[in-house]
Each structure stands twice: as structure tokens, then as C-alpha cells.
Amino acid sequence: MNTSVFLGSVAAVTLMAGAGMADTLADVKARGELNCGVNTGLVGFAAPDANGNWTGFDVDICKAVAAAVLGDATKVKYVPTTGQTRFTALSSGEVDVLARNSTWTFSRDTDLKLDFIGVNYYDGQGFMVNKDLGVTSAKELDGATVCIQTGTTTELNLADYFKANNMTYTPVNIDSNAEGEQQYMAGACDAYTTDASGLAATRAAFADPENHIILPEIISKEPLGPAVRHGDSNWGDIVRWTLYALIAAEEYGVTSANVEELTTSSQNPEVQRLLGVTDDLGAMIGLDKEWAKRAIMASGNYGEIFAANIGEQTPIGLARGLNAQWTQGGLMYAMPFR
């Protein structure tokens, strides 16, 4: 049953061409291009640069998958999605992978029929306020006006947090990060709340980042990860193990610079399996031997991607924290390549 749905005026329910499609790998290969859902513009995670090229932490995941599957990291079509449109875009088949700092939750994983394939950033929700406000804790925000993106988990956390602390607030519902930034800068809201990484990225784009502080309270767990459609396990495996390949590469010291050299010289059996020197792991997921090698060469291993886009050397300046390797006290832990 591959007939596309034509729903006339039910435009918002873009079920078109989506359902029933079970072999995403074949579709992507036939198309020669990976459709990747990304943020409409969040510096460091996914934003087009001055030349219109998409860059960022989430964008590099798209590139790695494209490199693994198609052999070319540039064969990606980036589809900007808002908090409201992202899951519809995925379930309708408009995108093959959704790498848009989306929180992995129970209902999204089950009821929305998505499959989160892992976590590429462990985050939590925070608040940003102007320094002039004199607020040092989220507990002092009673009566405040708060800008919030609709359709996000943060919207629900915000309601719960203020309720739990017996405080009131006025929400200002906005559709995209850019709109939130504008409302916040105009003073139409006292505080802006979203994932702490998103706040840091937003603040980095301000003309006066030093005048804005991110409050210490982290009010929720926000494990952000790429998602695929439910029901195509093979495609899910490909995206999941591409992410693990990037994480494992950092653990074993494989970088975009030394990957060629290690392919010939490394005596570590795990590295040899990862890079396709000994076992042919790629065949098990319908790819060739060197899929993981290409994924790593696309933008480097997980650590390189983190450092280049959102790390402490960038304007966003996020520390590794929870996102360090498990060997460094963090939560990044790739399953064994065996």
C-alpha cells in the first residue's frame, strides 16, 4: 500500500507520501540525498552561515549519516522545522532523520510513533534573564512573564515548575527561537526559557551577551537526540550506530585527521572492526565496510564535533559536563562494535 494520501484541505496533516514506506535506506539511496530535519536556526546546533551552508552540532550528525549511507557528506537536504512541525515532518516522510535538539520522552517514543536512536546531548531546561532584573534564582521569578516555544517539552516543564513552587507566571507563546529572541530582547518577557544549551547558543548571538545571565536552576532532564520513524528498524540501526561510531571514535582516539593512518596501522581490534579493517560490520546493516570510517571523516568524532560547534572554544562555550565520555565521568557511552 504505497498510494500517497491526498487529504485536500487538511494541509496541516501532511501525511503525504509518508506512510507505508518501510525501506528508508533504499529510498535514500535511490534519491541520492538524505533529507534531514534541523532547527530553523539555532547557532551552534543548526544554522545556515553567511554563504547559506548549514553548520552545527546537529547538522554534523546529518553529514555523518549521509557519509555513511551515500559516501558523500554533502548529499544532505536540510529541512528547517519548528517545534510545531518537526514530528509531522518526520512521520509524513518529509525527512528521513530528525536531528533537531528534540527531547526523548515516553509519549514521543511510543504514542507519536518515533524512534529516538540515542542521545547526542544531555541537556536540561534553564532560564535566561537580563542582568538589570536583579534576579539570581529561578525561584524569584514569581509573577514574571516568560517567553516559551509552543509545542515543546519545556512548555510543560515550565507549567509544572511554577506550580510545584507555588508561583504564577504569564506565558508568551512563540513559534521559533528567532521570534523568542526578538521578544526577549524587546523586553516583552522577563525571562526566556528553553534547554540550557539553547540558551547559551541564543545568548552567543546577542550583541551584548555579558548583560544576560542563565539562572543556576536546571528544572528538567532534556536528553536530546536524533529520531527516525517507528517501524523501519534497519534504518534506525544505521542512524543509531552512526552516532555510536562517532562516540566510539572519540573513546578510541580516532579523529578525522588520523583515521586514514589508523586504518592501516591500528592494532586495536575494536578500532579495526570499527573502521572495517577486519570484520565486515557494514554488511549487517546493508552498508559497505567503510561506512563508519566515512562517518568519522565527515566532521570528525563526537569530541571534534562538540568542540567545533558548541565547545568552550566557541562563542557558545558549553563545557562537556554530562556529555563527556564515560571514561571521563560523563554519560557518553557507545555500545561495543562487535
Add this chain to the structure above:
Amino acid sequence: MTDVMVSANPPFRPSMLIHDRRYRSMTFQVIVFILVMALAWWLVNNTVRNLAAMGKDFDFGFLWQRAGYDIPQTPIPYTSDDTHLRAAFVGLLNTLIVSILGCIAATVVGIIAGVARLSNNWLIARLMTVYVEAFRNVPLLLWILIVFAIFTEVMPPPNAFRGDDPAASMILFDHVALTNRYTAIPTLAMTNDPGSLDLGARITFNWATIAFVVVLVAGWIVRRMIAAWAQRVQDRTGVRPTTWWMSLGVMTVPSLLLIWYFGLHMIPPQLRGFNFTGGLNVQNGLVALWLALTLYTGAFIAEIVRAGILAVSRGQSEAAFALGLRPGRTMNLVILPQALRVIIPPLISQYLNLTKNSSLAIAVGYMDIKGTLGGTTLNQTGRELESILLMMGVYLVLSLIISTGMNIFNASVKLKER
């Protein structure tokens, strides 16, 4: 005899379905009907099968789950613990609020602009032409965004009102504060509160509100009776009694008595903490949406009013002037009654347009039914098809109610042919 019957009415043959004029139209109607039904079946069947392929079912049960999100403007009590259904209802009320306010204001603006465009005053007529053309020919969404941006960027934030020498100050004797978030206006309070009528589901109406509505409606009916009495006296004697003071009296005195009885007074908003409290904060989203809808639809209504007035032949007003009627009376007694029957039918579709256009509210963060049911609820539950269908149903019912009401009104003013 049988032969005669046969020749007059030949036996039915299938080819007659096409070649016989008596059957042909029926044949084509049946074919079209079957095609339409087949298309409908194909659409429904496709949707169901594709939903099944995605593993999604069709279920409205989510409406009774906890919503979990907050809404800035709640005409009835609502917290994040309430259900998605109640959130949708709050959204519907917000849609109704902006639609009703918009329809009233657009009608006023439209009539003034439409009449002014026909004015003999060159400047006024040209100004109205500029207004109508500017608003009719720029998309509504842009007007909404522009108005909202003006409010956000130009008005001061609430904390600009703070301190001994504030950067901004309240207007209208410290009763109204224009900020970049909302317009803080006073609320009404009563020293002698009569309590509320509880309709269940935490929906209440204050008895004072009901009393005011009853008194105003009764006053309006009495005013009609006074006018009818004056008409009778005029018919009998030829002299119309002066009634304006009676009309004014029945419309205002009972209300003033109620205000005195309930001890109605205003509580001005005060800056406390981050925001103004104590008064009523009318969000800029609502004001911007309302203004933009009013001015946009008003431009269309202005054209309808102008067309309606121009449709009344010039001889009518010349005849009225010849009879010695003053211009105001000519307008009220001769031109408007005839113009209304041309104006009302297109006016209905403008009201429908305004109501449907109010769904652009999400652009300014005003939580109407598109923002609650079709926005946050849809997103948090992932029930796209159910939410959109429900929303389409709601707008359909709303539109049908509006057009029914307006059709009844139209029937009362249209040309009575005897």
C-alpha cells in the same frame, strides 16, 4: 389499444439512457454522484490505511487527558491540570472574543469609511480611498505582524514605570498603562457583591452582570415601545412628541441605579514585582490581532457600504429632499433601508472571513482555538488528524451560526415585495 400504448411509450432499452432526453440528465447525475462517492471513499480509505501503516489509531480520548500547559488569557478558570478539552474550550472563547470585538469594530470603521469615501469633501474622500486600498491590498498577516511589532518595539516594558522618575507613565489619570506586553486597564469591583450564578464546570456568571444585561435589554425594548407610541401619535395628530429624554432616561437611569446599588467602582492596575497586577492586563496579542482584523475587514466593509449607498438611485434622495426631508432623515428613512438589502449579504461573508482569519492569532501568540487545540494540544499529543478535524468542525459550526443569524437579520430588512 395495446398498439397505441406501445407507440406512445416504447419499451425501455439501455441505449435510451444516453439518447433519450427524458433519461439523459438522470444518467449523468447518477454517474457524477458515483464518481464523487468513489473519490470520497478513496480519500477516507487511503487515510485509514496510511494511519494504520504508521501504527496510529483514530481516537479522541486525548481530549480528556491532562493538558499540562498554561494559557495567557483564560476567560474561564483554567490551570495546567485541566483537560485538553477545557483548553480547547478556552481557545474557542478566545476566538469568539476577538471575532465579536472585531466584527463590531470593523462594522463601525467600515460604515464610517464607506460613507466618508462618498463625501463631497475632497480630502476626506481621498484619505479614505488611501485607507481602503492600503488595507485591502496587503496581506492580513503582514498587518497583524506590523501592528504587533509596533506594540512590542515602541511601548515601554513594565519596569520602565518603576522608580521615582520613571521613563514611562500611566495615562488617563493613572488608570491605564500601555506596555510592550499588554495594556493594563482597571478592573471593576463591587462593594455589594450579589454573588455568582454557578453553571457547573467552574463556569460562573456574576449576578450583577446578568442584572445589567437584563436592564439594558429591557431598556431597549421600552425604547422601541416609546418610538412606536410616538409614531402612533404622529399618525393620528401629525405632530411627533419629543421623546429623546424618555429614551435617554430608560436607557441610563436603571443602569445608574444598579451601579449605585452594587457599589461598582474601578481598581486601577499597580506595578508589583515584574508586572502590573490588580487590574486587567489585555495582551498585546489580542489588541494587535483585533486592530489588524478591524482595519483589514473594515476596508472591505467600507467598499460594501459604498456600493450599497451608490446602488440607491439618485432620484430617491432627490425626491426626499424635494419633500423637505433633512439630509439625516433622508439617510435614515430613505437611503439606508434600501441600501441595507444590498449591504447585508456581502457583509455576512465579511463576518465569516473575519472569524476565520482570527486563526492567524498564533502569529502574535494569542491563544485562540488554533493556538490551543490546533497548536499546543496537537503537538503534545501528536493527534494531528483528530485535532484538525475537530477544529474544522468548530469553525464550520461557528460560520453556520453567524450566517444563520445574519440571514435572519437580512430577512427582516430585505425588500418586502407585496
